[in-house]
Amino acid sequence: MNLARRTMNAPALAAVYERAWRPALFYLASGRSMDTDRRDAARTLRLCGPKRVLDLACGPGNFTRHLSRELTGEGRVIGLDYSEPMLAQAIRDNTAARAAYVRGDARTLPFADGAFDAVCCFGALYLIPDPLRATREMIRVLAPGGRIAISTSHRAPGWFGTVSTAVGGAGGLRVFDTATFPALFAEAGLTDIDQQIHRLLQYVSATRPA
């Protein structure tokens, strides 16, 4: 297990992730606050009503509970993660009526085809071994008409991109080309593909045609 994966399994990180680690590191990487990312996620995923939502690699549930607030009736957000300390922290800090947590591996999702109206994975694909397989799993469980949104690393141009890719790689963090996810979404037949770059992060969303 590499350094990044070991870190995500540490109870000490789970305890400080939502309050300190995530706000500080993601602000440095993207210039965006967690509140901005949460608001944009709910809007991009078009959450409302009784939708079924999957928050893949949910960590301590720092998006899961906020996304669940947009839902009504039978609407639910399932937060899935493989780290037991992260899930224990999610239950402590982010329990909500329309949020539930499941332990699992993003590469082999325990859900039927088309089980969700919206699927997201924020700040995690660069940690997951075989991230493209995990992305295809997200598309598989997305219902026709559903929305998908990811945020992940992005290779900056020039020497800075070369250095950040080498440093990230040494720690076990993958850095993706700009074209990787839009191309994968297009190959899978998704439409409305949108990509935004904020410093070292990319935000990509799309629709599965009805």
Ligand SMILES: C[S@@+](CC[C@H](N)C(=O)[O-])C[C@H]1O[C@@H](n2cnc3c(N)ncnc32)[C@H](O)[C@@H]1O
């Ligand atoms: C940096 S946290 C992201 C948490 C949250 N989504 C956010 O944006 O702040 C990355 C999470 O990915 C999870 N993760 C890594 N590999 C995974 C896998 N193969 N299956 C499920 N979760 C995984 C880790 O356990 C960790 O909780």
